[in-house]
Amino acid sequence: MDVDQYMLELGSAAREASRQVAAASTAVRNRALLAVRDALDGARASLAQANSEDLERGRVNGLDAPLMDRLELTPARVDSMLEGLRQVAALPDPVGSITDMNTMPSGIQVGRMRVPLGVIGIIYESRPNVTVEAASLCLKSGNATILRGGSESLASNCAIASCIAQGLLEAGLPQAAVQVVTTADRAAVGRLIAMPEYVDVIVPRGGKSLIQRISSDAKVPVIKHLDGVCHVYIDEGADLDMAQAIALNAKTHRYGTCNTMETLLVAVAEANTVLPRLATAFAAAGVELRGCERTLAILPDISAATEEDWHEEYLAPILAVRVVDGLEQAMAHINTYSSLHTDSIVTRDHGRAMRFLREVDSSSVMVNASTRFADGFEYGLGAEIGISTDKLHARGPVGLEGLTSQKYVVLGEGQVRV
């Protein structure tokens, strides 16, 4: 099999299909989503069969336990895929709205119409449910998709793909609107990210090394999330009960998520009061603290933080703690070490809250809220394809709107330029 030729054929078919999906009505796209739901529901037995093949191969190949867990399509996970499709079908259509329509001095009317991006390539690792999630968001937003999952979930992905194809067929949409790459050859990824004539954007979902490799090699734009080194800053005069609740939640609600706090900054004026309380609470939660010099002077029993700690996304029950002079130093620290993901200030002072919002250059900036809220569902997007730490196009949680862009529409009555 010639992988290059195979990928070019997928790409060309996707480009062709993307025009039909973009032109399809909201009703047709929603009908397809619900038909995919029904097809998956009717194919539970064959999904389970395909998934058990993947699991068996995983066991033989000695995949580790977390990978095996992500690979498994339990009945509950299938239920959740079906529910997801229903929810996406129920979301408002992001495509077609015309905004900012104004009449210009020349007499032409100029506005902007929201339109699909075209063809979206999704590259992900072992979770087969991503196949349905990603396909449904792309389809809802009027785009064609090429999905490239991990080779360890190939059988499951192919089984899911045939349900998707059935749903598309029933709604009268081309099957090439959602295509799954069926070769495990790694060259397929290299080709997928380097055919700008057929693919408009790549969304990689997975570990940092995967995303870095894809970003550096891609010849098309990548909507990506690298890491989440998130901060909470406890300001002078903050409500310390609130500060403690937010800090604990931001760190301990879940350790492995990108919006988990990794460094806590405390204004020196509050350090003597709040740090001992926090140390007790974090110790009870089993969180290891690593402190700067001024922190160590208050909490002598914890270990010292090194320069590396300020850069670190632990994704674990470890927290770096730094005492700062105040807002200026907190913002300087964040703008130096933050991954531009999510940073929060706990404060009672309106002026400092506003400065933090304006001057911290992260995709989500918060006042008196846990960083764990940085999430498409919590933000009311209804869905999330990922979280972007890039500055162009989409920043922060990316929902359906991030899979679209706006073009200019001009309505005239015969106007010409003079």
Next chain:
Amino acid sequence: MDVDQYMLELGSAAREASRQVAAASTAVRNRALLAVRDALDGARASLAQANSEDLERGRVNGLDAPLMDRLELTPARVDSMLEGLRQVAALPDPVGSITDMNTMPSGIQVGRMRVPLGVIGIIYESRPNVTVEAASLCLKSGNATILRGGSESLASNCAIASCIAQGLLEAGLPQAAVQVVTTADRAAVGRLIAMPEYVDVIVPRGGKSLIQRISSDAKVPVIKHLDGVCHVYIDEGADLDMAQAIALNAKTHRYGTCNTMETLLVAVAEANTVLPRLATAFAAAGVELRGCERTLAILPDISAATEEDWHEEYLAPILAVRVVDGLEQAMAHINTYSSLHTDSIVTRDHGRAMRFLREVDSSSVMVNASTRFADGFEYGLGAEIGISTDKLHARGPVGLEGLTSQKYVVLGEGQVRV
């Protein structure tokens, strides 16, 4: 001189300055723009001196006449730079607006704040007035800029840069907010487009080969415009007087601009009537026509169009003409050959007008208007840094808003995730 080291220093200083520019008030940024205006006005003699050095060097190096023309800073061009600064200062500030603020079920309020991108690298060719234009748009939108003009205009650019520095100083902004690369070494460009830690986006302005080279080598996002293969489609039943006026204007108003029509599509139902009229009018304007077979059957004296003609951006008094069956074939032609720039339909039919708007995937789609309107000023943006034929971030004419993005702001009262 170590170019790598030099560029890294410019980059680092720009990143630092970008935070101060972003935090500066609207009034301070506007004051800087007007102070730059006054500094340029007061430095007309030294600008003329520097420019004459560039012109002299150009003559010695045998630059061609159009290049020499673009290089010259006439008093009228200086006037126009000053007027441009005044206009940019008078535009509304795109930065800081918060939109879509809504309360979520968790009680947090979530909205989006418009913020500068950070550091913008501009790479351009011989016109020194671009130095002022680009710097002013970036400064107005709260960004720092690194400008790399053509080596042939280096003396002029340096003279302009010192006026900009003076204006920044008077407004209390860091001089590194606008920096001009003062080395003619080409390695500087290679470094500028490959330091994502310091530069957030590159805007190249110049010929297609420059832009292609930069896009393929850049390690940061590029807002680019490649070419403008623009179409006008004359629909069945169109007002033929209107069609003739629009076609003539779209082709002959200016030949060298990217929004000039390069291919005319005519519905077969109107071809016999409208093509002879248009042939007469285009002949009178000195435009050479190249036709498809069906066009040649009506206009036997013109030459035949080849496959290459449909791809061609002539930027010259040449027009490719194709007779199509109707809307479907016109859109298929456009979606095959268009550069996604600007395409217009002349029609009386509302349904076909709406389909054209929805289904033609170009950055500007028009009904009954000349493609020549695709322009930031005509669209009411107040300014234009370029026209984007990309699909992500900004499509079509890029004004101040295209130099910003939106981050999420979250206002809480102590909420945590449950």
